[in-house]
Amino acid sequence: MGYITDEQPLNYPIDNPTVLEPPTEWAELRQKCPVARVKLASGDEASLVTRYEDVKNVLADPRFTRPSAANEGARVSEDESGGVFNSEMATVLPQSGEGHRQWRRLLNRYFTAKRMAALRPRIEAMADQLIDGMLEQGHPADLKAGLAFPLPVWVICSILGVPDSDRDKFAYWSDTLLSMTRYTREEIGKAQAEFGAYLAGHVAAKRAEPGDDLLSELITYTDAEGQPLSDAILVATGQGLLVAGHETTANMIAKMMAMLLSDRSRWERLLEDRSLIRSATEEALRLDVNAGFGMLRYIDADFEVGDTVVPAGTTVVCSMAAANRDENAFERADEMDLARTPNPHLSFGAGAHSCLGQALARTELQVVLDVLLRRLPSLELAVPADELRRVEGLLVGGLRELPVAW
Incomplete structure (x- = not known):
């Protein structure tokens, strides 16, 4: 087939047949072309890996770094001014080496499974409050707008010690920072400036009057030279938490x-x-076909993936979603088994750059499911599943809305 030949690269991302079904190309690529040439929206080419072991190995190998202007890695789109890749936080926060490891160690002190479990009652209360609002307005309702979208913002604002009255600002900034097409360059630049200025003021306020929040805790930490973390690092950490976690x-x-x-x-x-x-x-995380673009990695030396040598200077796209459906890693890989265990999916990545907020994400997902089962046992889709629509123009994949009734 054309997309697995050397002559014609496959356009990437690959469209799904429906919002809940995986691209048919995934299975064929894993079987016949585990390292495939793809063309990104920017026109740049990259190598796509889709097998579980290959994706895991690339993500865990320290020789791979993130693409950047410095290493001439591939760009996702022609204008990434609003994306994560060229944002100010990516230049402030160390992306590799000992600096990156130290920064992660500091954050890992906070984002432990035990500490996230301690947040659970607060998250439950937030979810209950949002569901109260949905019940008051009646059904059919949009579960995404009523619960799924605001809840993570509320949680992140709580973790950062941000007043409840500023939650809507954070939601807008998050939407803008992750957009590739929905906002103009001017809107994106304005939002970035507003967000940075807000966090700079917020950090200053926390230095003057610490509270029980992540930024106040980070203010007490010191770097390898015994120096306190700079305001720039603290601001970029707040930005990164919102962008990655909302x-x-x-x-x-x-x-x-x-x-x-x-x-x-x-x-x-x-x-x-x-x-x-x-x-x-965990099974829903594994089966997510709209996991987004995937993880980009850059290699400046020849590297062997399976039977293929990836040449130096290549940007590799790791499709965790495709890897999570690899029959060699998961029995009945395309089936949803609610009791599947163990479930070593790669949805949060692997290695030094695995998602440091995964304990928080898992806690939020479990709380939402628990509260909905308790509060809305008669919950059902208000439209047929094949009429659900994907959101466009974001680096992370999702649904435009989720119409439900009860």
Whole structure:
């Protein structure tokens, strides 16, 4: 077929046949062309890896770094002014080496599974409050707008010690920073400047009057030379937390619920056995076909992937979503098994750059599922699953809305 030949690269990202089904190309690429030439929206070419072991190895190998202007890695789109890749935070925060490892160690002190579990009652209260609002307005309702989108913003604002009154600002800034097409360059630049200025003022306020939040805790830390973290590092950390933790989790909440409600026997099983909430959440993460672009990595030396030598100077796109459906890694890989365990999916990456907020994301997903089962046991899709629509113009994939009734 044309897309697995050397003559014609495959346009990437690959479209899904429906919002909940994977591209048919994934299986064929894993079988016949595990390292495929792809063309990105920018016109740049990259190498796409789709097998579980290959994706895991690339993500975990320290020789791979993130693409940047310095290493001439491929660009995702022609204008990335609003994307994560060229944002100010990417230039302030160390992206590799000991500096990156130290920064992650500082953040890991906060984002432990134990500490995120301690946040659970607060997250439950937020979810209950949002569901109260949905019930007051009645159904049909948009579960994404009513619950999935605002909840992660509320949680991040709480972690950063941001007043409840500023939640809407954070939601807008997050939407803008992750957009590739929905906002103009001027709108994106203005939002970045506003967000940076807000966080700079917020950091100054926390230095003057610390509270019980992440930034106040980071202010007390010192770097390898014994110096306190700079305001720039603290501001970029706040930006990174919002960008990495809002849209991804908001979209995943909606996608998880769409998966579970598209075959209502799954929902009924969870109603009967709440002990499956944890494993069902992991399975939804594994089966997410709209996980987004994937993870970009750059290599400045020849590297062997399977039977293929990836030449120096190549940008590699790691499709975790395709890898998560590899039959060599998961039995009945295309089936949703709510009790699947173990479930070593790659949805949060692997190695030094794996998602440091994964304990928080898991807690939010589990809380949402638990609260919805308790509050809205009769929940169902208000439209057929094949009428659900994808959101366009974001670096992370998701649904435009999730119409539900109860």
